[in-house]
Amino acid sequence: MTFPESNERRKKLGQAVMFGVSRVISYGIVALLFLILFFIVKQGIGVVNWEFLTAMPTDGMTKGGIYPAIMGTLYLVAGSMLFAFPVGVMAGIYVNEFAKAGPMKRFVKMMTNNLAGVPSIIFGLFGMALFVNQMGFGASILAGSLTLGLLALPIVIRTTEEALKSVDDTFRQASYALGGSKLYTIRKVVLPIALPNILTGLILAVGRVSGETAPILFTVAAYFLPKLPGSIMDQCMALPYHLYVISTSGTQIEASRPMAYGTAFVLVVIVLIVNLLATLLRNYFGNKVKMN
């Protein structure tokens, strides 16, 4: 049998077009990321120097540095993770390891997904109502961290759940077969295997939390507070909110524009560093528990 030559050509052309389009789109997305980074770096790097990183803001936030905002963001990230990580991991363990298949488990999973879709400003309002007013924490690092923690919770829960699900069942069975209890098996076998992927959840959550403005708006962020917080009951500045303030509601928006780009630059760098550290950590653990 002879097949028409034209069909071969059409197949080749069709593939070439399809792959070409996919390639251009995927490269375009990378290019977009670089464009954003380039823009931030170009505008911001001139402003960033030692003083910018270590000094208090001065002159209506048009001069000086953003030290308190940097520290504030670090406190908030640490505080929110201190809350969201253990709670989220435990919830993920419950959903994947203990909850019986059925309507209740499906409901919990569905609600976790819904929680992830709630707009962050709603978290902010909820945090204000519950932590700031009801529980009487006032606008404080504690209230802000808890609010950010709530926002990060669904991410941590979902990634923990997925990480546990990807652990092959024969690992659990091998432990049970040796007389291991469920809890012992989870602690000694399942969690160590899932750890690298759970850490990925932490990375994602840190990235999300460090850039959020709305949840801290009413719960912790200070408009202008040129000193470091003394305790977790104090307010603090934070990078995303600082950026928002000096870009929109300062008295001298034009004059503080370079400060805004500098702030954006620092925020991006902090997120990149955190991601990098977490990735290194993940690879380190990943090598220790490599699957066959």
Place this chain on the structure above:
Amino acid sequence: MANKLETIDVHLHYGDFHALKGITMAIPENSVTALIGPSGCGKSTYLRLFNRMNDLIPFTRITGQVLLDGEDIYQIKSSKIDALRRNVGMVFQKPNPFPKSIFENVAYGLRVNGITDNSFIENQVEKTLHQAALWDEVKDKLKKSAFELSGGQQQRLCIARALAIEPSIILMDEPASALDPLSTGKIEDLIFELKSKYTIIIVTHNMQQAGRVSDHTGFFYLGELIEFDKTKKIFTNPAKQETENYITGRFG
């Protein structure tokens, strides 16, 4: 030879699926029994009766008797299940060492059952690794991760892990199907060594393997035990036409 294990008219359902249909079979002590049959015939499910691994699957119902040394292991208190599992070791299809050192993999079963005497653990680990014919290959790297071993070594480590708590029965679910011929040979040699002390049940898809290592063979088909006899008899002069068809490769 005494019968170590015996099942009497065992039926097992997963939800609506009737996976085992009235299996009656007696497994003699200190020998190797092979379970053969096409995929989905129930042989792995049958194997998992003996350490109650099927209990972990929701909607499983089991009727009939499963006797170990004459005692029905489905009538024991749930608090005794861990003790049962200590007595019945298991080796899986894919080597699945824990994400721990070689030493800790073998020590796992001791630690999980509350043994803390370190010198006892060290002795037991060394003894067991000798038994699993792995000691010479790993004695200088006991602290290294088990994942650094080859697939065949990992599987022998998993056998050592099962032996460390001194079970009397070992269940093997296609223990060599993921291994190369050389590693498979070593596992088979090991099975041959172990049968003087242990009652071994091995599920296999490999007819030659069943022929080489086992004393008795059971042929499963669609949830039923079609034939159970001495391996030699099964492979040279099976009583049932289905068995002969399967062994000679005409179906399955």
